[in-house]
Amino acid sequence: MSDAILEIENFSGGFMSPAGEYNQVLHDVGYCLPRGAMTAVVGETGSGKSITALAVLGLQAPTFRHRTGSIRFDGTEMLNLDARGLRDIRGSRISMVFQDARAALNPVFSIGRQLADTWMLHNGGSRAAAMDKAVDALRQVHIPEPERRARQYPHEFSGGMAQRAMIAMAALICTPELLILDEPTTGLDVTTQADIMELIVDLAQSRGLTVCLITHDLGVVAETCDHVVVMNKGCVVETGTTEQIFTAPQDAYTRKLLAASLLTEYSA
Amino acid sequence: MKTYPANYPIVQVRGLKKLFPVGGGRKLHAIDGVDFDLQPGRTLALVGESGSGKSTVARCIVRLLEPTDGDVVVHGNSVRPLNPVRMATMYRTLQMVFQDPNASLNPRMTVRKVLEEPLKLHLSMTQDERNARLSELVTLVGLGEEHLARYPHELSGGQRQRIGIARAISINPEVVLLDEPTASLDVSVRGQILDLLKRIQRELNLAYLFISHDLQVVRHVADEVAVMYLGQIVERGPTAEIFDNPRHPYTRALMSAAPVARYGVKRERLRLAGEISTPVDPPPACRLSGRCPIEQPVCSQQRMPLEPINETHSVACPFSDRVAEAVAPPVPAAKAG
């Protein structure tokens, strides 16, 4: 077995327009996620970061067409799995926090119930025990008064709280081997964000969890990730260790991105 | 462009409160007495802890939520009570970009319809003029005409966010409330959008309320910053003052947690002790009481109002002159080299 838990190779695909034309958006995308490490995927908005991640879980839009390539998780070709095979992996071995956390929560059930249901699905046990687990997970993502919050519905949560509830779901209620986080901290103040990232780094270290962090926040990347994948216009333009990417970027787009991240220097 | 006297307050928020019942007769004080003005050509940034009430403030201003107490005054007129005529003019004046672009874009409408609707409703234009305006709008936010035919779910997160911005500026409002407008944008598009926002602010003399967790962005765009903690503004002042001389212990903790986009930089984070306090039936005490590194006995006995420490800078902490000795200084802004 290789030391990468996920290997994406030459993955190409695109969307069918209503008129029946095929528009390619991913061009030979390839990257690996080393086991037990934190890898960041950064890059242009619209460059294909989210759809690549969704393809890993078999959650592409119905109009998506895959043309070439492979996605291997722990040696298994994900693109060949049937619905049943994908279901067995989703949530139990790979879980994901979606870019739009609130939309991923069900508006008609309380947050606690949703976490508890998912816990029972994977672990069985009594409802009361699952509820305790749910409250505990909310506490770990720094949601104050978790007992009360567990009884609330998604619309009663602030943007950042909904994000933390989804992180609790994907990282603590599910106990995956691979955790994919798509912009998990955009709604969090920097203090809470730092606490949440510490929790994730902690999980990665204590459980040997592999983390894929899709983010625009290069500060978080510099501080927490081991490896970086840079995407632009549907292609992977550069990969390397965090140190390499930040101190000796090779690709022109990577350089441009790093320069743009230091917004204040230019204006001040 | 409309011109107004200097410091003309186009929106005045006074004593604004929003309480949510949480069962058992208890109330969550999402906003607990907030005051500020928005002025043409100026940007007030609202920063602070997740859940501190920032989005609730914006939603009370555009009346998506009914304030529990206090007032929002637009051009000298209270928006409470609101009749349909006032509602319509208010919509022309005030526009909002929502924190969560998915929920605010109708999934069954194409981008074209989303953008066209307000033009039809508020401006008298011919179809040709509207089409021209539509392509102008998508180009302004860095998208193309091909995106007009798409549905929101067919766009990436950052593309959706920019449609929200295009919609808000489409009918030339006077005030725009921006709730995390750049959260899903990569740093280079983020720069372009901030430049765009600044440019139309200058051209149209717009007033902005800019809610963001991105302190770099705030430093870049804001004239003034208000820091919220558990439903109250705990510090307010000119942007440079707040960043270079933060005086409230919460502001210090916040500034010290901002990550730096450079490899190998270690920061000294100021951590607040204890559990985050709750906004449910809060006691009459400083909201930071129990977590504050410079807490005094009086802090748990009374509310701490926002008091000026000079003409422009106010702090809700009577011990703010001790903060510098007691609490590590904030991380300096990124400097080249």
Ligand SMILES: Nc1ncnc2c1ncn2[C@@H]1O[C@H](COP(=O)(O)OP(=O)(O)OP(=O)(O)O)[C@@H](O)[C@H]1O
């Ligand atoms: N269902 C769809 N139909 C057509 N095009 C789509 C669809 N979903 C996404 N796209 C396009 O595919 C490209 C890649 O989208 P993706 O969501 O992966 O971007 P991203 O890198 O995650 O961007 P962001 O940082 O803005 O979230 C974008 O240009 C987007 O417009």
Ligand SMILES: Nc1ncnc2c1ncn2[C@@H]1O[C@H](COP(=O)(O)OP(=O)(O)OP(=O)(O)O)[C@@H](O)[C@H]1O
């Ligand atoms: N409809 C609602 N019903 C009950 N409580 C609510 C409702 N909307 C907001 N709240 C509560 O009000 C408080 C303030 O929420 P708000 O969304 O304004 O926070 P925020 O500062 O925007 O946070 P974030 O940075 O996470 O987006 C939170 O405790 C939230 O749970």
Ligand SMILES: [Mg+2]
């Ligand atoms: Mg995305």
Ligand SMILES: [Mg+2]
């Ligand atoms: Mg909010």
